Amino acid sequence: MKTRITELLGIDYPIFQGGMAWVADGDLAGAVSKAGGLGIIGGGNAPKEVVKGHIDRVRELTDKPFGVNIMLLSPFADDIVDLVIEEKVKVVTTGAGNPGKYMARFKEAGITVIPVIPSVALAKRMEKLGVDALVAEGMEAGGHIGKLTTMSLVRQVVEAVSIPVIAAGGIGDGHGVAAAFMLGAEAAQVGTRFIVAKESNAHPNYKAKIIGSKDIDTVVSAQHFGHAVRGLKNKLTKRFDEAEREAFRQDNPDVSIFETMGAGALRAGVVDGDVENGAVMAGQIAGLVHKEETCEEIVRDLYEGAREVIAQEAKRWSE
Structure with a gap:
């Protein structure tokens, strides 16, 4: 072609x-x-x-x-x-x-x-x-x-x-x-x-988490107060979700917290293999x-x- x-x-x-x-x-x-x-x-x-x-x-x-x-x-x-x-x-x-x-x-x-x-x-x-x-x-x-x-x-x-x-x-x-x-x-x-x-x-842990994922295992973090990022659900994405919920309750939320939470997270997942506290960026097709x-x-x-x-x-x- x-x-x-x-x-x-x-x-x-x-x-x-x-x-x-x-x-x-x-x-x-x-x-x-x-x-x-x-x-x-x-x-x-x-x-x-x-x-x-x-x-x-x-x-x-x-x-x-x-x-x-x-x-x-x-x-x-x-x-x-x-x-x-x-x-x-x-x-x-x-x-x-x-x-x-x-x-x-x-x-x-x-x-x-x-x-x-x-x-x-x-x-x-x-x-x-x-x-x-x-x-x-x-x-x-x-x-x-x-x-x-x-x-x-x-x-x-x-x-x-x-x-x-x-x-x-x-x-x-x-x-x-x-x-x-x-x-x-x-x-x-x-x-x-x-x-x-x-x-x-x-890291093998990162690969294994993708291979073991299902169609509904990705989530979008920081989509309301930061730069929206899609990745596989883990402890980090739960903390992002909790931070967003808290931000919604405030009149003038400190959105810089989302950048702080994300700093170094991808390296932690890809290089160090921390797939719970690091970011595991992956698309919705991961289940395939x-x-x-x-x-x-x-x-x-x-x-x-x-x-x-x-x-x-x-x-x-x-x-």
Whole structure:
């Protein structure tokens, strides 16, 4: 299958791996790119030298295209922009902010820019800025989320812009990828399933909690007073819920408590394996993730599964 995305990026399969902070390192991104998808290093709040190490690792594993996700609210965002230009990284995805002030430099460096967006209004604004494509991420996704579901968001974004759209949020198998294409997307981004990949360095406890989860095991924390985050239920999410309830009872609640509670929580879950008091960010599709596989197996299953579903439905409709 060829789409504007595979042609633009020079990848074999229209499959993106989400740029998940603390999870999407050089090992994972390199393995996904080597398998023919687009591996993406999650910059998160990491400093320049750490991201540089991940870029070096990807290039040890493969010469295929890869990307770096830049969280624009990071205190190191300027440094990471300098880094991707210095290292001649070909693809950048962005989140948590507007990449406008960097666009001229990105374009001069020949970098393909793909922001992650949660709404049609922001999609239109990004197209006017001159970005190359968009990741439309629904609230089924893990981590920081917007308010619209993937099905409603992707279709409306596709209708609103002329640039290619990548669907994200709640996609974990070939059926989900096929659904993304039916909505008009030209690629699909997957996060949660790649967390449990064999090449992922996420702590075994983190992987086990995802593999053992059910469809109703995720919850959205800080959705009223902070930045809404989806993750698996644990002691931390219960404390967030209690803090929100308390905040509702106050006339002028101190919302900074939510940032304090979340500080270091993702590292605690991903690196230290504290899946009760740390954050276990995962999407609603976690209940469909049952085993650890290689990135190559995941990419092939996503792509071939989508082909099979689309072929079956085409046959059904032609009969």
